[in-house]
């Protein structure tokens with residue numbers, strides 16, 4: 001994150017990252033969908049609890065995430081990380097961890113780890129920042145302030161180079177990612193509680209592969225959380241084309 005660029009983007013932004021209109025980082029209308037409550041995604045994926053998510057991946061949010069990830073507007077980590085915090089808190093609620101009065105109840109003394117799906121190899125260098133780490137850090141900070149202790153842990157890494165997922169069908173995505181991730185040796189997740197996070201859930205393939213790696217390392221996966229889920233497209237087939245999968 002470039003602090004000076006972020007400050008400039010906050011004080012003298014050229015245009016809203018969502019709609020391009022008002023000279024603010026994010027105008028009220030574009031920020032609104034990020035400020036709602038979390039709910040579980042409508043579609044479940046084999047072996048994985050439905051991710052908690054805050055909004056649909058459509059409209060201005062597509063531009064906002066692209067501005068954050070690809071166009072260097074890293075100050076957007078704040079509103080995006082806040083939305084992720086809402087989803088993480090919802091994922092923790094069934095485990096009685098979200099109340100300030102019962103910190104860590106039922107699950108020992110260690111706060112849950114917040115583990116994010118890693119970017120593809122080379123993406124972090126190209127972008128100049130680790131996009132998911134930035135969101136997880138903001139989310140953890142907000143949750144800690146609200147009395148919900150979570151620790152961001154850089155636990156997952158790409159084992160193999162995988163193809164860009166964008167053009168693949170749901171089944172192809174799953175095959176593409178099989179065995180793609182593993183847990184870094186220093187992460188020590190055995191017996192630890194984990195909430196797995198990503199920015200957008202599209203087919204669930206990335207979350208499923210990350211969950212497999214975490215469980216294989218002995219982690220206790222409490223739930224998954226994303227900022228957004230892809231909406232159901234009109235006419236998308238039940239068998240699942242490239243765009244089908246997880247629905248808002």
Ligand SMILES: [Zn+2]
Nearest residue numbers: 016019027030
């Ligand atoms: Zn706007």
